Amino acid sequence: MSSDKKQPLAAVTLAAIGVVYGDIGTSPLYTLRECLSGQFGFGVEHDAILGFLSLISWLLIIVVSLKYISYVMRADNAGEGGILTLMSLAGRHTGARTTALLVIMGLIGGSFFYGEVVITPAISVMSAMEGLEIAAPSLDAWIVPLSVAVLTFLFMIQKQGTGLVGKLFAPVMLIWFLVLAVLGIRGIMDNPTVLQALNPWWAFHFFVEYKTVSFFALGAVVLSITGVEALYADMGHFGKLPIRVAWFSVVLPSLILNYFGQGALLLTHPEAIKNPFFLLAPDWALIPMLILATLATVIASQAVISGVFSLTRQAVRLGYLPPMRIIYTSEKEAGQIYIPIINWVLYFAVLIVIISFEHSSNLAAAYGIAVTGTMVLTTMLSCTVAVKNWHWNRAAVGLILVVLLCIDVPLFSANLVKIFSGGWLPLCLGLVMFIIMTTWKSERFRLLRRMHEHGNSLDAMITSLEKSPPVRVPGTAVYMSRALNVIPFAMLHNLKHNKVLHERVVLLTLRTEDAPYVHNLRRVAIEQLSPTFWRVVASYGWRETPNMEEIFHRCGLEGLNCRMMETSFFMSHESLIIGKRPWYLRLRGKLFMALQRNALRAPDQFEIPPNRVIELGTQVEI
Structure with a gap:
């Protein structure tokens, strides 16, 4: 933190773009395709396109901009963030029973993150590799082997540290977001009527038009905000202001422009639903876009891998995981660490997921349930902090809690239907981590008491x-x-x-x-x-x-x-x-x-x- 504060705001903001927003920044690769793939009983229709675009844009504004950027990020522990930090803060001024409940909630949230981090590298890299289908349909059989090769290389270089690779993160991700914006503007100019979706009426109309089906469609909409927890978890690396400036100046406009560009393309050419992200680019740019998307998804994967290393170190120091070997890969940055056992367990888990699910669409069915579960827990823990630590008015906090849960709970409930189509995977992985953490903590306490x-x-x-x-x-x-x-x-x-x-x-x-x-x-x-x-x-x-x-x-x-x-x-x-x-x-x-x-x-x-x-x-x- 001290070194970052001495750097110019522009430099730290650029670094935040490279690390914090990798996951959410690669969501346009697959989100709109999954929303309009026909799995919910309707196809590429005018009202469905505008409805989804309205839902996506307002989720980005309400959940990311208002909830996380403006509200949750206020809850920091000496500048640090993350679900375990929130758990620690929430339990400072509560009774023993309430604290125990808050600890359980925090551990469940941390466990969900372990479940999500297995899917993120797999779905991101596979989505990028699926651009090969557009460039050369005969290369479809190479998607899985190439995805495995890219991720194998990524996990192998972890022990070298992210210092050298990190220097490339910010420029590549900045180029990525600028390209998203340019492609989006290009698509919007071809069909400006898509901008009607900025009106929240289209989100409301979507629920009225498609009734019960629209509720289950929220399970696909939530793919647009996966990675939102990284904003809070990575706060300690960059500080609040650079993350906020990066979001409002670069990331949010680029994402909304690209989603609307894809929507404009689909309004004119419904057949582009096969892969609207890559088809939004001109033919000559397809190969460069494939390379850039691969780099962006590798960076997104690197961000969540680094995040799970940091979360593991926190859990070890707080006594929820056994001591394990932690290697510091930088003499200057304490946050750059490598944990061999976590790295290789995660690698084999990702490998199994890629080989088992074969396509990013299949993985999308498993994605989201862990994210939305953590969102619900973050809402409850942050409201506890607002009352107990900040001494906000209880009625005002109660209103905030109700409003946020009215968004988070439907998103989580809509994702519950994914359990049998792949959602069981992050839940099972999270359950395993929860059992391990609670077992180590309770049995260690029992051992010390006996001694x-x-x-x-x-x-x-x-x-x-x-x-x-x-x-x-x-x-x-x-x-x-x-x-x-x-x-x-x-x-x-x-x-x-x-x-x-x-x-x-x-x-x-x-x-x-x-x-x-x-x-x-x-x-x-x-x-x-x-x-x-x-x-x-x-x-x-x-x-x-x-x-x-x-x-x-x-x-x-x-x-x-x-x-x-x-x-x-x-x-x-x-x-x-x-x-x-x-x-x-x-x-x-x-x-x-x-x-x-x-x-x-x-x-x-x-x-x-x-x-x-x-x-x-x-x-x-x-």
Whole structure:
């Protein structure tokens, strides 16, 4: 954030265009085609075209411009956004039961994002590749293999970081939006009557004309606002103002112009419904458009992949996912990270989706249900923040809640009919992630509670050890303590079996605060408990990663000098045994054991030299 604020507004706005709007910016590739494909019982008809265009344009204005850009983006945690941030903010000033409900809502929203992120790269890249059908119909069989090849390359380069590729993001996406606008203007000039759809009366008339069918058609209209959560989630990278300026100056006008250009083409040539986006371009521009669309969809895919890396890191730091290896791919940008396990699990999931669904139209049937589900949850959480955190008038917030839910709930309900035609996919993926996150959090809490059942008092034990010390050996011992005033399990075992204690003992607790960043002045708090015992509490935000060298450096500045090569780190290693439980809790226990076995070990997590670590094992029944 600090580096972005020093840059000119125009430069940051350009960068926001390249990263934030990739997903929503590629929606014109398939949205209008799906709306008028005939799946709802009507074809390419005058009233249907104008009705859909009116619905799309007003959804972009109301949902994106008013709800997210103007309202939801006000809810930031030290400049950071996203559904987990909103969950954290909403639970700050509520009771225990309400907070638990808000946490569940936030986790469901985060889980929906995991479900959506599998579909986004697949549908975007396949939609671009389907332009081959227009250029050469005989190449239809190559759409899936080429889509797989493009995405394989994209996932393979993730470990190199997005720094170098990121420099190309903004110019390419700016060109993309300008081309969208130019093609749209070209189409509108051929049939200006399409501009009637700016009148919201056509949206109302659409529901009157097509009655029940129009409700189910909302499931296709929502494709125009997929990626809207990226506006909020990426707020921390660019700030509110650049994202807002980019939307109103470039993205919104370009999208509306292109949709209306496609609509004008269909009013004159209904047969263009096969692929109105590519047919809107002149024949000579078809191949360049295919290349540009491929680049734009790769960028859109990159944006959601980076987003899932960021969400995973947040979940790990907040304690909802097990520690895992996180690689920082930039020495300057903390937000550029690579998580190998997430990258390759996501890659194989996308691969299976592409091979199974074969065409973007089939994927469109699965798309939208996760997006609209997250929209409903975002509305409820943001209204909670407005009342509890901003102290807005309850009646006014209630009115906002009703208005927003009157839009979000019908969109979500219309997408529910997609469950049997592919919508089950993001729901199942989201359910898996929800089970994993809640299992890790609850079972980890159960494990820590069992480990601290010995009931011994830390103060009493330190007093006893100072009065009647065991054999003291030279050096410093650091015991990782998950909670204050609790005797570390490793220290108990060391005294019980080895019957020795180092001449200086540090009880280290790492704390994740309810903020993305912690100022260096508040990084370390040191308390001397006795002549030879110290307590050190190191605080980090959920966007930061603890580093032992940094902690030692901060301790040295505070007067507690520790040298890494003269320090032994004692850690406990738990072998888990499942006790008597109902069958469903037994399954959850086995899942937790699997996660625990594959979790990143503390020495690797905190970058402690392996030759300075001593692990003491114990069996714990959970």
